[in-house]
Amino acid sequence: MSDDKNSVGSPDRDRISMSEDYEVQDWTGTLGVSEERLQEAVNAVGNNADAVRAYLNK
Template sequence: MSDDTSLRAPQDASRIAMGEDYEVRYWTNKFGVSRERLQEAVDAAGNSAAAVEAYLRR
């Protein structure tokens, strides 16, 4: 089953899907970072939202 792109938040809020534009918009707004900074965090910490948040808070 594919994600419903009409939703504001991702269906699985524990993971960040960088391949989905609406999810990238959600996470960049939530964390207050650019797409590039979010990608850097995902590359460093993995796609777990909690791990990315912890990485960005450092």
């Protein structure tokens, strides 16, 4: 699913789009993880940012 760049508020900020390079780069920096670790988390719990944070912090 493509990212609607005109929709920058919630829920867009609450989701991690692994298909958008700039989002992957931003989230890996924000969360302090590699792209592979981010992908693992998204695969495990979905693209909800809070769920990904919880998964990475367990």
